[in-house]
Amino acid sequence: MQGQGTIRLFKRGPTAEFRLFVFVVLSLSLLLVDSRWRVLDPARQAVSVALYPFQRLVLAPRDAIESVNGWFDAASLARTEKEALQRQRIELAQISTHAAQLAAENRLLRRLLNVSEMVSQASVAVEVLYEPPNAFTHHLVFNKGSSSGIEPGMPVIDEGGVVGQVIRVTPFTSEAALLTDEKISIPAQVLRNGLRVIVFGGSSSGKVEVRYLTNDADIVPGDTLITSGVGGYFPAGLLVAKVDHIERDAASGFAVAVASPLSHPERYRHFLVLRTDTTKSEASQEAKPSGSPSDKP
Numbered sequence: 001m002q003g004q005g006t007i008r009l010f011k012r013g014p015t016a017e018f019r020l021f022v023f024v025v026l027s028l029s030l031l032l033v034d035s036r037w038r039v040l041d042p043a044r045q046a047v048s049v050a051l052y053p054f055q056r057l058v059l060a061p062r063d064a065i066e067s068v069n070g071w072f073d074a075a076s077l078a079r080t081e082k083e084a085l086q087r088q089r090i091e092l093a094q095i096s097t098h099a100a101q102l103a104a105e106n107r108l109l110r111r112l113l114n115v116s117e118m119v120s121q122a123s124v125a126v127e128v129l130y131e132p133p134n135a136f137t138h139h140l141v142f143n144k145g146s147s148s149g150i151e152p153g154m155p156v157i158d159e160g161g162v163v164g165q166v167i168r169v170t171p172f173t174s175e176a177a178l179l180t181d182e183k184i185s186i187p188a189q190v191l192r193n194g195l196r197v198i199v200f201g202g203s204s205s206g207k208v209e210v211r212y213l214t215n216d217a218d219i220v221p222g223d224t225l226i227t228s229g230v231g232g233y234f235p236a237g238l239l240v241a242k243v244d245h246i247e248r249d250a251a252s253g254f255a256v257a258v259a260s261p262l263s264h265p266e267r268y269r270h271f272l273v274l275r276t277d278t279t280k281s282e283a284s285q286e287a288k289p290s291g292s293p294s295d296k297p
Helices: 016-036 041-107 278-286
Strands: 123-130 139-142 155-158 161-169 174-178 185-190 196-201 208-214 224-227 239-249 254-261 270-274
Touching: 041 123, 041 155, 041 270, 139 161, 208 239
Parallel strands: 161 239
Antiparallel strands: 123 139, 123 270, 139 174, 155 161, 155 270, 161 174, 185 196, 185 224, 196 208, 208 254, 224 239, 239 254
16 A cells, blocks of 8 residues: 655745855855955865865876986986087097197108098997906997997097907997907007007006017107007007007017006996998908907907
């Protein structure tokens, strides 16, 4: 049996239009009071304090993303500026070396018929990934390879001069033998008088040697050795080493000059690989000339 509902003969309560009118009047009154007096400031502050935790919670993902993006942007900018500064230092050192070479040639009045002006050498800035733990070789592995245009045979330099030579590349890494490695030999000359010599990796740690010198060769302690450009791998005028002392053998008639490299690969992590045209030295590489990279690791 259905329950009998209460019959309503009249509508009760205000109409919707009346309620809308009341809310409009109330809103206008609050706006007027808020614009002329500051009586609602405590209420506004209380509501703001109550809503602040929810606002921070909602904005937390956005703030976290902005912080991470800001950190990555700052790190990338710092890395780019550091590479640019290191490149500038090395390029300025190259200019200074070439200027010293030309000044020495002018002072000594040497006849040079085909002296070319210094040409900016294309280069690739690299960073050391690690140094292979081998007591018998002196190598460095860099973070760029053939995908950046690096090829075996290209020279590696810093602001002090020649660091070594690239001997092996992969698409994303490259390995260079340092100047002091026994497998490296570089055509060089004495800056003071232009005497052409060959610089070999020294048998003693941290040194290089100029071998097969005659006892009357004009080379003395303190002489600076620079690349001669012979062979095509190393551009002329790069600093190589400074002669420490001369070891003469009267019995054989030959002498060996022991020198200290002017580069400092142990101090830096960033270097330049000069993008020389190694294809020009293919014939001399097959003949195993001085200055070509060794085929052995």
